[in-house]
Ligand SMILES: NC(=O)C1=CN([C@@H]2O[C@H](COP(=O)(O)OP(=O)(O)OC[C@H]3O[C@@H](n4cnc5c(N)ncnc54)[C@H](OP(=O)(O)O)[C@@H]3O)[C@@H](O)[C@H]2O)C=CC1
């Protein structure tokens with residue numbers, strides 16, 4: 001990796017404003033998913049270091065929350081500027097550890113930075129309320145205050161934006177934080193910490209504990225059980241979200257959980273076909289299909305099914321697969337062998353149940369963790385991807401006849417994160433948008449993510465919202481003051 005500022009590539013954790021190693025001296029290697037080369041290593045920390053990070057966040061809390069919102073915003077704005085200034089280096093680090101194409105990584109840096117700017121601005125709008133008193137001599141006021149010390153556990157698919165989407169609102173609200181980044185992608189998190197240090201964010205306000213997949217259980221256990229930690233924010237699978245929720249129950253923490261999805265992508269007969277093909281391509285193959293809001297089931301109305309299948313699979317065949325650093329690459333490697341195995345299992349299951357392969361269907365000639373962008377037609381409800389998130393570059397096309405039928409199919413899942421549909425009839429647009437049981441609905445678009453809107457799901461897709469003014473609420477508690485005069 002050739003970085004303009006080599007000091008952004010940190011191989012140590014960040015606790016109480018100090019770069020540090022594990023107490024045991026143990027470290028864990030980090031690999032590039034595009035070529036299996038070792039990029040470096042990070043400390044393999046456990047319970048003791050996590051407890052120290054929590055203590056540091058607790059110690060930093062009073063002075064951080066007592067700053068004015070404008071003062072906290074000044075730190076965040078400096079951090080935001082530095083993230084943008086180092087966009088190229090941050091994207092290089094991200095592509096090296098995660099695999100996504102460099103252009104997508106650059107986009108993620110901008111997206112991630114946008115949360116920092118947004119919440120720096122929102123910090124100044126944490127308004128309270130005055131209530132008409134219930135008695136003549138009573139004056140009632142509601143103020144909103146920082147929740148306290150927050151723990152954040154983030155996944156590997158968006159190594160930077162999933163961090164800023166949690167850290168920025170927490171810091172803006174006056175909370176301090178302990179972050180455990182995904183074991184596969186710690187370097188983006190540590191580069192963010194290096195820039196937070198440069199921005200002058202005080203010691204202990206942001207702490208990062210690194211661990212491998214085994215030790216991360218120990219870190220998670222301490223974060224969830226500590227009474228000093230008042231909130232947990234997690235992005236990842238539903239099963240782990242449930243586990244963490246249970247672990248947090250004895251200390252009754254506030255929770256934000258952004259969990260799995262199984263997004264339906266519906267194309268009605270009256271849709272703009274080219275726009276629908278372009279939207280499906282973007283939604284399905286962004287980050288090689290490793291996105292919780294990726295289209296997982298593509299439903300196409302029978303009148304345009306064949307035309308859509310032909311145009312879509314022709315476009316998919318043109319997608320350029322390769323290392324993220326190669327110019328022109330549109331689809332990078334998967335994150336690990338388990339992800340590859342899941343795509344293969346879903347494909348095999350579909351083919352064994354009557355699915356027809358339109359393109360792709362095997363590991364890419366590049367070998368390693370690369371898989372060909374794949375399309376299957378004649379998909380039906382008995383196939384695994386109808387119920388489970390594939391999290392890879394496999395697009396199943398389901399055929400449907402009626403609007404009511406497709407709404408029922410789209411909603412027949414435990415998940416409720418994102419849904420998409422393409423249609424032109426205005427009455428249908430409203431009917432379908434209202435009937436879909438999802439936290440977010442893309443209408444004639446395959447890309448819905450922005451810092452200004454509330455991102456989050458219902459049902460087994462989680463609790464709470466990130467981004468937008470609602471994202472700040474998650475890090476605030478209400479306090480009601482009743483004053484006798
Ligand atoms: N909503 C989303 O954006 C994401 C959804 N997923 C879904 O989950 C599937 C599996 O992916 P996977 O990466 O294993 O997702 P997980 O939900 O297992 O992991 C997400 C993050 O949580 C951490 N974690 C898991 N268990 C604990 C624990 N007990 N204590 C502390 N941290 C913990 C993981 O670290 P560690 O690796 O050490 O366990 C990782 O950093 C994917 O195929 C996809 O369907 C995955 C990632 C993101």
Ligand SMILES: O=C(O)CCCC(=O)O
Pocket residue numbers: 157158235258290291292293449455
């Ligand atoms: O997969 C995720 O959890 C993050 C979704 C990225 C986005 O905000 O679009």
